[in-house]
Amino acid sequence: MQSVSVFAPATVANVGCGYDVLGFALEKPGDRVIMHLNNSGQITLDRIEGDQGLLPKDPEKNIVTAVIKYYFDKLNIRQGVSVELYKEMPFGSGLGSSSASAVAGLVAINELMGNPLTREQLLPLAMEGERLACGNAHADNVAPSLLGGLVLIRSYDPLDVVRLPYPDSLHVAVLYPHVEIPTLEARKILKTNVPITDAIKQWGNVGGLVAGFCTGDEQLIGRSLQDYIIEPVRAMLIPDFYQMRTIAMKNNALGFGISGSGPSVFTLCNNPDTASRIIELLKNHLAKEGIDSTGYISAINNQGPVIQQSNK
Amino acid sequence: MQSVSVFAPATVANVGCGYDVLGFALEKPGDRVIMHLNNSGQITLDRIEGDQGLLPKDPEKNIVTAVIKYYFDKLNIRQGVSVELYKEMPFGSGLGSSSASAVAGLVAINELMGNPLTREQLLPLAMEGERLACGNAHADNVAPSLLGGLVLIRSYDPLDVVRLPYPDSLHVAVLYPHVEIPTLEARKILKTNVPITDAIKQWGNVGGLVAGFCTGDEQLIGRSLQDYIIEPVRAMLIPDFYQMRTIAMKNNALGFGISGSGPSVFTLCNNPDTASRIIELLKNHLAKEGIDSTGYISAINNQGPVIQQSNK
Numbered sequence: 001m002q003s004v005s006v007f008a009p010a011t012v013a014n015v016g017c018g019y020d021v022l023g024f025a026l027e028k029p030g031d032r033v034i035m036h037l038n039n040s041g042q043i044t045l046d047r048i049e050g051d052q053g054l055l056p057k058d059p060e061k062n063i064v065t066a067v068i069k070y071y072f073d074k075l076n077i078r079q080g081v082s083v084e085l086y087k088e089m090p091f092g093s094g095l096g097s098s099s100a101s102a103v104a105g106l107v108a109i110n111e112l113m114g115n116p117l118t119r120e121q122l123l124p125l126a127m128e129g130e131r132l133a134c135g136n137a138h139a140d141n142v143a144p145s146l147l148g149g150l151v152l153i154r155s156y157d158p159l160d161v162v163r164l165p166y167p168d169s170l171h172v173a174v175l176y177p178h179v180e181i182p183t184l185e186a187r188k189i190l191k192t193n194v195p196i197t198d199a200i201k202q203w204g205n206v207g208g209l210v211a212g213f214c215t216g217d218e219q220l221i222g223r224s225l226q227d228y229i230i231e232p233v234r235a236m237l238i239p240d241f242y243q244m245r246t247i248a249m250k251n252n253a254l255g256f257g258i259s260g261s262g263p264s265v266f267t268l269c270n271n272p273d274t275a276s277r278i279i280e281l282l283k284n285h286l287a288k289e290g291i292d293s294t295g296y297i298s299a300i301n302n303q304g305p306v307i308q309q310s311n312k
Numbered sequence: 313m314q315s316v317s318v319f320a321p322a323t324v325a326n327v328g329c330g331y332d333v334l335g336f337a338l339e340k341p342g343d344r345v346i347m348h349l350n351n352s353g354q355i356t357l358d359r360i361e362g363d364q365g366l367l368p369k370d371p372e373k374n375i376v377t378a379v380i381k382y383y384f385d386k387l388n389i390r391q392g393v394s395v396e397l398y399k400e401m402p403f404g405s406g407l408g409s410s411s412a413s414a415v416a417g418l419v420a421i422n423e424l425m426g427n428p429l430t431r432e433q434l435l436p437l438a439m440e441g442e443r444l445a446c447g448n449a450h451a452d453n454v455a456p457s458l459l460g461g462l463v464l465i466r467s468y469d470p471l472d473v474v475r476l477p478y479p480d481s482l483h484v485a486v487l488y489p490h491v492e493i494p495t496l497e498a499r500k501i502l503k504t505n506v507p508i509t510d511a512i513k514q515w516g517n518v519g520g521l522v523a524g525f526c527t528g529d530e531q532l533i534g535r536s537l538q539d540y541i542i543e544p545v546r547a548m549l550i551p552d553f554y555q556m557r558t559i560a561m562k563n564n565a566l567g568f569g570i571s572g573s574g575p576s577v578f579t580l581c582n583n584p585d586t587a588s589r590i591i592e593l594l595k596n597h598l599a600k601e602g603i604d605s606t607g608y609i610s611a612i613n614n615q616g617p618v619i620q621q622s623n624k
Contacts, residue, residue: 021516154520154536155513162532164523193505196541201467203515204333208466210519211476214526220474224466229508 002037004111005309008104009148009301010089011096012172012266013140016225016257017205023096023140024150025301026172029089031097032308033064033104037112040080043068050087059083063098064105067129071109074125075116081109090294093176094260096141102129103145107305119146119304123161141260148304150213167216171299173248173267173275174259175282177239178292189233198228218254218270225255225268238263239291247285248278272297314349316423317621320416321460321613322401323408324484324578325452328537328569329517335408335452336462337613338484341401343409344620345376345416349424352392355380362399371395375410376417379441383421386437387428393421402606405488406572408453414441415457419617431458431616435473453572460616462525479528483611485560485579485587486571487594489551490604501545510540530566530582537567537580550575551603559597560590584609 009030013023045059059065064085072079083105091097106122106129126142143161144151154160208224211217235241238258244265248256254268265282269275279295286293321342325335357371371377376397384391395417403409418434418441438454455473456463466472520536523529547553550570556577560568566580577594581587591607598605 018515018519020512021519152516152519152523154516154532156516160520160535162520162523165527190508192508194508194511196502196504196506199506199511199514199541200332202511203330203518204464204466204468206515206519207330207333207464207522208472208474210522211464211474211526214523215477220466223472229511 002112003035003311004108004307005032005034006104006108006111006305006307007032008100008107008145008305010100011141011144012174013096013138013260014227014230014258015209016231016255017202017209017227018140018152019227019230020138020140021153021206022151022209023144024166024172025144025148025304026095026174026296027298027301028296029095031100031104032086032088033101033108034084034086035105035108035112036082038080038082040082041078043072043081044083045085046082047084048087049085051085051091055085055087055091061132063129063133064101066132067102067105067125068109070125070128071106075113077113081112090176092180094258094262094264095174095176096145096260098133099126099130099141099145102126102133103142103305107146107307111307111310120161122146124159144304146304149302150300152210164210164213166213166300167218167270168299169218169270170221171269171272171275171297173269173279173282174264174296174298175244175267175279175286176264176294176296177286178294179239179263190230191233194229201226201228221268222254225257227257231258234258234262238265239286240289241265244282244285247281251278251281253278272299314424315347315623316420316619317344317346318416318420318423318617318619319344320412320419320457320617322412323453323456324486325408325450325572326539326542326570327521328543328567329514329521329539330452330464331539331542332450332452333465333518334463334521335456336478336484337456337460337616338407338486338608339610339613340608341407343412343416344398344400345413345420346396346398347417347420347424348394350392350394352394353390355384355393356395357397358394359396360399361397363397363403367397367399367403373444375441375445376413378444379414379417379437380421382437382440383418387425389425393424402488404492406570406574406576407486407488408457408572410445411438411442411453411457414438414445415454415617419458419619423619423622432473434458436471456616458616461614462612464522476522476525478525478612479530479582480611481530481582483581483584483587483609485565485581485591485594486576486608486610487556487579487591487598488576488606488608489598490606491551491575502542503545506541513538513540533580534566537569539569543570546570546574550577552597552601553577556594556597559593563590563593565590584611
């Protein structure tokens with residue numbers, strides 16, 4: 001029986017000022033999918049672990065199986081597939097949980113079919129998974145999860161995705177406080193119009209951030225990690241956001257921001273020790289407030305999804 | 313008698329999507345200032361050429377002398393100075409005419425005083441000149457004129473100016489149609505609020521443009537030269553803007569946009585021959601409509617102001 005196991009990484013979307021246009025992949029956490037071809041003619045979701053029973057079991061509603069249907073529709077394939085989803089990351093966390101599932105599912109089925117599509121060609125299908133998950137086909141989680149590295153979505157129409165260089169020194173401290181903010185709700189509270197003066201500050205910072213990444217200027221990256229438009233609205237949903245920022249910045253972080261729509265926060269550092277130290281300080285801070293949290297230390301993951309086992 | 317002659321270059325501000333945050337210097341045209349120290353205790357404007365009699369002759373109102381006053385105030389200097397201004401570029405053209413005058417004046421007086429201030433330290437004084445000229449202390453003309461090259465103003469408060477790398481292949485075709493759009497009026501017609509969807513497109517393009525410059529990706533530069541917010545409003549003030557864009561793009565331009573607040577337009581090309589050809593085509597097009605125009609071909613000017621003669 002043909003089978004494959006694929007890991008797809010969690011991601012930090014927006015990256016401060018780059019709302020809807022920037023994202024990068026983490027080394028961990030992520031989701032794992034095991035997929036078997038069979039003769040049933042059906043896409044079945046046979047096992048979910050790590051979701052605390054909260055994800056839909058209907059294959060048309062669960063992202064990991066829904067995107068396989070999109071894939072088959074695109075290629076005019078009718079094929080039986082059995083899917084097991086191992087959520088090895090929290091969801092509703094702002095770390096691109098649905099994206100990791102969609103990407104793992106798409107890379108797995110594409111591998112089983114002999115890779116007729118490139119990773120870039122899988123991207124629109126993964127974006128349709130995002131539309132199912134949160135009502136909006138945004139690409140700033142699926143693109144870095146699928147392609148690896150640090151990604152700019154320059155344009156959505158036409159879709160233009162650019163992998164950016166970045167200094168190897170960068171390390172990320174991600175903290176997930178165990179409180180829930182559904183992405184859909186987090187998007188709803190955003191304003192539909194913004195003052196042009198704020199928009200100018202924002203694209204000045206996007207320019208600085210991209211220049212910092214491309215030229216390896218860590219201090220410029222840090223100075224540019226400011227979000228005048230989204231963060232002021234979303235920060236209020238995250239416990240002690242500004243106190244956590246102060247702790248991170250006092251302890252040599254380059255910058256600090258909300259990961260995706262939160263509640264996870266990320267700290268960019270120029271070495272792994274600083275990242276580790278900041279995670280401990282932030283966890284301790286939230287613990288004093290009675291809030292559990294999970295921390296992850298990671299470089300930027302340049303590789304993207306990994307085919308861990310393929311038996312074709 | 314101590315004297316100095318300084319040339320300061322014209323500039324293209326905004327550069328498509330980078331309203332208020334991006335600008336680059338041209339090799340030509342520009343302004344020239346000749347300055348003499350004397351014992352009068354006064355700042356006098358003794359000669360203006362090339363302004364068709366339109367610039368103020370009052371030393372407190374003319375930019376070139378006003379910024380000398382700002383300079384003296386900052387350094388607590390009282391010194392007699394005689395100034396001659398040779399406008400070797402059009403004004404009201406969107407090529408940073410007032411900026412070139414301010415920068416030439418500041419670099420000249422600083423040279424005569426023995427350069428107590430760095431070029432970076434002169435920048436806030438030049439920005440005050442812009443405030444006098446157009447009511448807004450924007451830096452996207454004065455910064456590239458003063459520092460040379462391609463400049464990102466990441467932030468205005470605090471002022472954070474970043475020189476960006478760019479591919480040497482870039483050449484600029486600038487066309488100045490002989491119609492007048494005062495900067496102040498051109499700024500007034502802009503909206504104070506913008507849809508967040510347009511702002512996202514804009515900062516996606518700013519990210520792409522900066523990435524293209526930093527990594528030398530000419531095609532990415534071209535794709536990113538799109539302005540969803542300012543251009544649609546200002547283009548209507550420029551004769552045949554969209555027809556000129558079509559001509560430029562059909563003839564291998566990387567991108568096309570408004571220079572500053574117009575009416576000048578710029579075309580980015582990846583070689584000087586393409587730039588020359590496009591200038592001829594655009595001039596001919598406007599001539600058929602009865603509109604005179606002036607064209608300039610230039611690489612990006614990495615040097616900035618030039619002290620042509622110093623007799624101290």
